[in-house]
Amino acid sequence: MDYLSRLLNNLADKRKINGVNFSPNLNLTHILFADDILIFVEDRDDYVSNLKMILHLFESASGLNINLSKSTIFPINVPTDPAKSIADSWGISKGHLPTSYLGMPLGGKPSSSNFWDNVLQKIQKKLSSWKYSQLSKGGRITLINSTLESLPIYQIWKVNDGEDISFWLDNWNGNAPLSLVVPRLFALSTNKKGSVKDFWNPSSNDWHLHINRPLRDHEKNLWHNIKASLPTPLPNRGLPKPLWKLNSNNIFDTASVKKILSEAPVSPANFHPNLYKTLWKVEFPKKCKFFIWTLIHGCINTADRLQKRLPNWALSPNWCYMCNKSQEDINHLFIHCPYSQQLWSKAKALLKWNRTPTDVQSLVQNICSLNIRNQKGLITFNTSAILLWKIWLERNNRIFKQQGKDSQDLWEDILAQTGLFSCPFIRFLWISLLSFGESWHNNHHAFEYSARVGIEWWEVDIGWYVILFLQAIGLATDVKQPSQAHKQRLSMDKPNEGCQE
Incomplete structure (x- = not known):
């Protein structure tokens, strides 16, 4: 490519070709991109002929040949006759837009269903139908994003x-x-x-x-x-x-965009300006993000929705499996159910959160309005989102596996996962350590924080040392020692070998 670059510079110096004048002192004939080259030549027959001669000379010197059978000229803002003349002189075909280049669509209308044929073909080539059906929700989001990320938009x-x-x-x-x-x-x-x-x-x-x-x-x-x-x-x-269709004069301006956005009807998808920005950028699993997204749109298959969709199949009453007291709908399951209320009470006490949402959409609106760059905002968002996710998993486990946890056990899982998903941020590492300390063993149900008692210091739960360290530096407060009765119970339950009273 360096040899070809020198040939082009030599032609430009001798006025045999003329590039593009981007400024009075800058005449650009070509740009090199690693193994690729972009050539600018003024539309004149002698310049085009000289360029063809230089390329033939480069082919003879380097052994690199242009495959004319795979080459096509696509005229843009060029009349038909000159474009056809250039194509005939070079011995290449003349193409038309829209087309596809290196897998990318060029030209066309995104509003047309045929515009997306290339996208559908890519998805079909990447995965057969049975593989796609086995993808998780997060995997489907990744597949769609990877296919659509470079497509042009707003072509009218x-x-x-x-x-x-x-x-x-x-x-x-x-x-x-x-x-x-x-x-x-x-x-x-x-x-x-x-x-x-x-x-x-x-x-x-x-x-x-x-x-x-x-x-x-x-x-x-x-x-x-x-x-x-x-x-x-x-x-x-x-x-x-x-053509810009939002204006009567077909000319684009930002005022027309602002007007159409302000007149857009309010829906669950746009009731808060930072909704998707907060949801998709926060650091926790995509399947959890997708669950919150479906929750926003009210697409969770609770019992009341299944009764409406499949009345002949869902013959059993739409009873809540969490409390067995009321009918199950999205607001009851995630907010009003006594089981869920126990979890929200713990979360509100831990986070010092005084808001009391009455429905799921207002709840999601509240947590998505939080500033996740702030320490408390991120932890509050993660805790609330994981709490909703865990309630749904617990509900499904009770229905399909006949297995269930009490609210305290589920709350401990929520704490542990909140710390895990917050730990990529160094300044929030303390919540991960605190959750790790609380969840290390199963002997802490009787009090807020835990430690083994009656054993040598080197056998003490490592999580307890984490909690004591956090208390010493002021990141954990109200750390309570086990009660005397609980100490006696632990001493009676544990084996005598290697232990001291």
């Missing part, structure tokens, strides 16, 4: 004179190329590569189909339906150009 096209658009082969009508929509008419056409301009008759202000025989009755009806959906070309308006 306006057909002017139609000289640069193929009538049959380009997707200019919004759904698919007309050759695919009406293949019968395409087969009858005598001008299969003609442009939109070629098929439009300005004198009659109507379309001229260019077919090899008169249309039959059913073909006339088909053409009449298609013709009614075609946009009318605008002669003498130049090439197609982008």
